[in-house]
Amino acid sequence: xxxxxxxxxTQLHGMWSAVAPGWAEHAAYADARGAHLAVRMLDRxxxxxxxxxxxxxxxxxxxxxxxxxxxAEVVLSDVAPEMTAIAAERAAGLPNVTARVLDLEEIAEPDxxxxxxxxxxxxxFATDPARAAAEILRVLRPGGRVAVAVWGPRERNPWLGLVFxxxxxxxxxxxxxxxxxxxxxxxxxxxxxxAEAGFADVSLGELAVPLRAGSFDEWWTRTSALAGPLAAIxxxxxDPARAAxxxxxxxxxxxxxxxxGALELPxxxxxxxxxxx
Numbered sequence: 051x052x053x054x055x056x057x058x059x060t061q062l063h064g065m066w067s068a069v070a071p072g073w074a075e076h077a078a079y080a081d082a083r084g085a086h087l088a089v090r091m092l093d094r095x096x097x098x099x100x101x102x103x104x105x106x107x108x109x110x111x112x113x114x115x116x117x118x119x120x121x122a123e124v125v126l127s128d129v130a131p132e133m134t135a136i137a138a139e140r141a142a143g144l145p146n147v148t149a150r151v152l153d154l155e156e157i158a159e160p161d162x163x164x165x166x167x168x169x170x171x172x173x174x175f176a177t178d179p180a181r182a183a184a185e186i187l188r189v190l191r192p193g194g195r196v197a198v199a200v201w202g203p204r205e206r207n208p209w210l211g212l213v214f215x216x217x218x219x220x221x222x223x224x225x226x227x228x229x230x231x232x233x234x235x236x237x238x239x240x241x242x243x244x245a246e247a248g249f250a251d252v253s254l255g256e257l258a259v260p261l262r263a264g265s266f267d268e269w270w271t272r273t274s275a276l277a278g279p280l281a282a283i284x285x286x287x288x289d290p291a292r293a294a295x296x297x298x299x300x301x302x303x304x305x306x307x308x309x310x311g312a313l314e315l316p317x318x319x320x321x322x323x324x325x326x327x
Contacts, residue, residue, distance in 0.1 A: 058230065059155070059177050063129050065278045070132035072275030073110050077140065079272065081112035083259065084170065087319055088116045090257055091168055091197040094323035097122050101165040104189065106154040107172020111137035117168065118147045125164075127152035155182045162191045171319075174200045174236040175278075183247035190326040196249065202256060202318035203237035208306070209261035209315035213273060216298040217283060220291060226279050233279065240322045249324035259317040266303055269313050270296065 073080065091113065097103055099121035105114035106127055114126040114137070126137040126149040138149035152158055154169065155176050167186045176182040186196055204211040210233055218225040226232035236243070241254040263269035274284055287295065306315045 055177055062175055062177070062231070063153075065282065066128070066130040067132045068282070069276060069278050070130060070136060073133065074136045076272055076276060077110035077112070077136065080110055080276075083261065084112055087170065087199055087257055087259055087321070088113045090255075090321055091170065091199060091323075092117055092120065094253075094321065095166045095168065095195040095197045097166055102163070103166040103168065104152075104157075104159070104164045106152065106157070106167065106169040106186070107175070108137050108149075109133055109171075111140055111149070113168055113170045114147070115141060115144075117166075118144055122146065122166070124148075125150060129153045155185060157185045157189050159189045161188055162194075164189050165191055165194050167194070167196045169197075170199045171201065171233075173198050173240075174233060175231050177231060179231075179236060179243055180247065183243055183249075187247050187249060187326055192326055194326045195323065196244070196325070197321065197323045198240065198244070199257075199319050199321045200236040200240055201233045202320050204234040206237075206316065206318040207234065209317045210273070210277065212302045212315075213277065213280070213299065216295055216302055217280065219298060220287075220295045221283070225283070230279075237320070240320055244322055244324045248327070250327045252322060252324040254320060254322045257319050257321055259319045261313075261315045261317055263313045265311050266300055266307070266313060269303070269315075270299060 097117045097120050101122040103117045103122045103124045108114050108126045108128045111126040114124050118124040124147045128134045131151050134149050134151050141147040155178055173179055173182055201207050214225045241252050244252045303313055306313050
């Protein structure tokens, strides 16, 4: 691994540590918005009693906690210790759940140690997704199952894409910068990535995951708290630039605004499932 790549990994890991408090505050919202996606992923992997399950890039761990409700033994993991601490606190008292700090590009677990691996909205932030896919394959037992969800193409996810567009216009440069993995970096090619890693029976589907908010203010407060790629940008903006950005976003969201001021912005997740031969 090059020094530049290692530096980028460190930057990305710090990004998620920085937004962990926001994820803790909005964990119930994240659970609710991702509930249908969690059902799809658990269904595709047939998680049940007796399974040993690893959730990677768990954040506040709503998916892993849903897996634990099936009676499976679940390990919640994230590369950011602050996120792992949130997951551990939410899992307190559950005898079949543990939490640990793990890097999905270098999973510090033995070969063939899990029946199921789950990763929701994490793989697209890997600096080397092929390496991460190979690591997932390695820790799965023969016949083990995986489900990975990532955001679809940017143009189909205005709930976040329009934020990046507005920030880029405000700064006069692309967001995320070229070469930095972002939320939409696996909007194409997820199934090929898994197949090339050696997985069998790879399938790919999509699921609508709209974002709903009672008002623009509610939406922006939550989005700015949760969007990792914006963690280092927004606090650095001077007040006039921040006000200008808010005005840009207010106009950009108007097409998605109802008469009562509520917002509903489209979102699409891609869900891939496969098994280790």
